[in-house]
Amino acid sequence: xxxxxxxxxxxxxxxxxxxxxxxxxxxxxxxxxxxxxxxxxxxxxxxxxxxxxxxxxxxxxxxxxxxxxxxxxxxxxxxxxxxxxxxxxxxxxxxxxxxxxxxxxxxxxxxxxxxxxxxxxxxxxxxxxxxxxxxxxxxxxxxxxxxxxxxxxxxxxxxxxxxxxxxxxxxxxxxxxxxxxxxxxxxxxxxxxxxxxxxxxxxxxxxxxxxxxxxxxxxxxxxxxxxxxxxxxxxxxxxxxxxxxxxxxxxxxxxxxxxxxxxxxxxxxxxxxxxxxxxxxxxxxxxxxxxxxxxxxxxxxxxxxxxxxxxxxxxxxxxxxxxxxxxxxxxxxxxxxxxxxxxxxxxxxxxxxxxxxxxxxxxxxxxxxxxxxxxxxxxxxxxxxxxxxxxxxxxxxxxxxxxxxxxxxxxxxxxxxxxxxxxxxxxxxxxxxxxxxxxxxxxxxxxxxxxxxxxxxxxxxxxxxxxxxx
Ligand code: ARG
Numbered sequence: 001x002x003x004x005x006x007x008x009x010x011x012x013x014x015x016x017x018x019x020x021x022x023x024x025x026x027x028x029x030x031x032x033x034x035x036x037x038x039x040x041x042x043x044x045x046x047x048x049x050x051x052x053x054x055x056x057x058x059x060x061x062x063x064x065x066x067x068x069x070x071x072x073x074x075x076x077x078x079x080x081x082x083x084x085x086x087x088x089x090x091x092x093x094x095x096x097x098x099x100x101x102x103x104x105x106x107x108x109x110x111x112x113x114x115x116x117x118x119x120x121x122x123x124x125x126x127x128x129x130x131x132x133x134x135x136x137x138x139x140x141x142x143x144x145x146x147x148x149x150x151x152x153x154x155x156x157x158x159x160x161x162x163x164x165x166x167x168x169x170x171x172x173x174x175x176x177x178x179x180x181x182x183x184x185x186x187x188x189x190x191x192x193x194x195x196x197x198x199x200x201x202x203x204x205x206x207x208x209x210x211x212x213x214x215x216x217x218x219x220x221x222x223x224x225x226x227x228x229x230x231x232x233x234x235x236x237x238x239x240x241x242x243x244x245x246x247x248x249x250x251x252x253x254x255x256x257x258x259x260x261x262x263x264x265x266x267x268x269x270x271x272x273x274x275x276x277x278x279x280x281x282x283x284x285x286x287x288x289x290x291x292x293x294x295x296x297x298x299x300x301x302x303x304x305x306x307x308x309x310x311x312x313x314x315x316x317x318x319x320x321x322x323x324x325x326x327x328x329x330x331x332x333x334x335x336x337x338x339x340x341x342x343x344x345x346x347x348x349x350x351x352x353x354x355x356x357x358x359x360x361x362x363x364x365x366x367x368x369x370x371x372x373x374x375x376x377x378x379x380x381x382x383x384x385x386x387x388x389x390x391x392x393x394x395x396x397x398x399x400x401x402x403x404x405x406x407x408x409x410x411x412x413x414x415x416x417x418x419x420x421x422x423x424x425x426x427x428x429x430x431x432x433x434x435x436x437x438x439x440x441x442x443x444x445x446x447x448x449x450x451x452x453x454x455x456x457x458x459x460x461x462x463x464x465x466x467x468x469x470x
Contacts, residue, residue, distance in 0.1 A: 007085040009095060027084040028327050029092050034334060036075050038124040039089050040068045042117060042200060045220040047108055055111065055210050060104040067101040068093070088327075089121075090114050111210035112203055115234040115322040119199035122330070124221065126243055129337045130192045133247075134465050136344035137185045141178050143352030145457045148174035152450045155432045156271065156361035157370060164368030167432040170356055172445040175453050177351075180253040185465065187246035195239040198223035202230035205321035234322040240333050241311045247340040248308045251301035254343050257351070258298035265291045270360050278350040293346050300339040307332035365432045366406060369397045374435045375407055375426070382421040392418045406430075 008018065018026075044065050051061030071093055074080045086092045091114075098105030148171035158168035198221060201207065201214040207230045214226040227233035264271035274291055282288035310332040318325055372393050379389035393407075395418050400407060407415070408430040415422045428434050440446035443453075 007083065007095070008087070009091050023085055026087060026324075028088045028330065029082055029084055029086065031334065032089040032118075032327075032330055033075075033082060033092070034330075035089050035118075035121040035125050036093065037072065038121040039093055039117070040072050041124065042120045042217075042221065043093070043108060044068055045217045046112055046200065048220065049213050049216045050110060050210070052216065053211050053213055055212075056107055060107055063101045063104040064097065064108050067097045067105060070100065071096055088114070088118075090117055111208040111212050112200065113205075113234070115204050116199045116202040116230075118326070119202075119234055119236070120221070122333070123195050123197070123199070123223075123239060126195050126239065126333070126337075127192060127222075129341070130188050130195065130243060133250075133337070133340055133344060134185055134188055136341065136348055137181050137188070137250075138461060138465060140344055140348035140351070141181050141185075141457070142461050143348055144174045144178045144181070145454055145461065147352050147354070148172070148178070148450060149454050151356055151358075152447045152454070154356055154358045154361060155365045155436060156356075157365040157368070158445070164364065164370050166373055167365040167370050167435045168445040169436055169447050169450050170358075170361060171447070171450045171454070175450060175457070177253075177257055178457060180256075181250075182460075184246065184250040184253060187249065188243070189465065191239065191242040191246050193224070194242060196222075196224045197233075197239075198226045199233035199236075201226060202233040205231055205234050231321040235318065235320050235326070237311065237315055237326060237329050240329055241308070241315070244304065244308045244311055244333060244336045247336050248301075248304045250340060251297075251304040251343065254347060255298045255301040257347065258294040261294040261351070261354070262291050262298075265294070269364065270357055271364070272357065273355045274350065275353045275355075278346075278353070293350055297343040297346060300343055303339050304336045307336035362432060366408075369400060369407060371407060371430045371432065371435045372397055374429045374438065377438075378426060378429045379419060379421050384419065384421050389419075 008014075011017075047056060047061045047064040047068075050056040051058050056064075071080065074096075080092075080096065082092055083095075086095050094105065094108060097108065150171075151174065152169055152171035154170035155167050156170045156173060157164040158166045158173075198214065198218045200217050200221070201212050218224075218226045227236075261272070261274070263269055265274050274289075274294075276289070278291075278293045279289045280292045282290065311329060314325055314328055314332075375396065376386065376389040376393045379392060380386050384392070396407060396410070396415060399414065400410065408427060412422070412424055412426070415426060429438065437446050437448075440449060442449065
């Protein structure tokens with residue numbers, strides 16, 4: 001290839017064409033083309049600003065803006081001639097613009113660099129992604145609140161160590177998931193604050209000699225403020241790390257929910273039935289109905305955790321300012337955002353549609369001496385020190401284990417042999433309903449408390465996501 005064949009827009013100082021493998025190795029257009037809308041939006045704002053500042057003629061700015069609009073249509077229609085020799089989304093679009101409008105196209109890059117351009121594009125893209133994820137989080141939260149309402153009086157076992165611990169309201173369990181998602185939303189919105197800063201105008205690293213108006217582009221692009229330091233602005237990817245970090249934790253939450261859904265949908269517990277439309281069958285075992293969506297969400301958490309590690313490692317060795325390493329930020333960022341969005345969508349659709357087998361969850365809650373703590377608390381209210389009450393109930397449980405009976409199935413006289421503080425009313429406290437209803441304080445599992453939390457959650461969900469607080 002002769003120098004004349006070199007398509008790169010930066011080839012002036014080079015005396016031979018780029019090695020073919022290097023062209024392929026350095027190209028990013030096959031994935032950063034995903035940013036074409038943001039790239040065009042940023043370029044239009046830049047051109048308009050340059051014209052207003054007298055750096056571009058109004059005619060050139062008009063030609064640039066019309067040309068970029070036409071290119072957007074071309075790309076949307078799948079008619080754009082993407083070329084890896086032009087490296088990335090920026091140079092593909094700029095080269096095409098010049099092809100279409102001539103010299104005006106070559107003036108677009110005045111006073112900017114791909115370094116501030118890409119940082120601007122990614123921030124614009126991520127801001128929209130965050131908003132989409134927050135929207136999905138809210139839809140999922142609302143679905144969980146509705147399910148909690150439907151199942152506030154449903155008794156299920158609460159677990160510690162996956163051993164039956166104490167009975168809880170199924171609605172309370174759904175609201176535990178809701179709380180995780182409220183924190184996830186708060187973290188995403190916090191990451192949005194630092195994402196929504198505008199690097200454009202930082203140029204390659206030191207700013208530009210042209211009389212730019214950064215406030216104008218900032219307002220036009222909907223950023224909160226222009227970045228304050230050009231060196232930092234072109235090299236900073238903290239906002240991407242913060243987003244992926246929030247996404248990784250959100251995926252950890254979804255993965256924990258997935259794990260519970262898989263356990264509950266197993267015939268071993270039989271707590272829930274997932275709608276057929278969210279399950280798949282086995283190619284060999286005709287009886288199978290598998291919770292694959294939940295399993296895939298659990299599996300996709302691995303990608304997002306991996307992306308976080310990739311981005312942290314990508315940045316740790318970089319001196320100021322821009323380094324080409326940064327091109328490697330896009331694939332993990334895109335992948336993490338896609339995994340989070342898809343997983344949120346899947347769960348927002350599926351989870352609120354699950355059907356609880358209320359008999360089974362109640363029966364399971366009656367196993368494992370789940371009201372033993374209630375008996376101990378009963379004794380404490382009758383003056384027995386808690387540590388002694390614990391010992392007494394332990395002896396009653398031992399009898400239950402030996403004779404294969406729950407505390408509620410024992411005779412009064414049998415219970416009384418362990419403590420004379422026990423009287424006939426004890427059985428009210430040994431039922432699973434009594435146990436749940438007795439935890440009647442802020443944050444407790446009593447159905448009345450669950451309903452109070454549902455009302456609070458519904459009021460919160462009516463407010464603007466940005467005004468939400470934890
Ligand atoms: N494709 C590059 C990236 O993603 C754009 C910036 C390239 N800048 C440069 N000086 N090579 O980071």
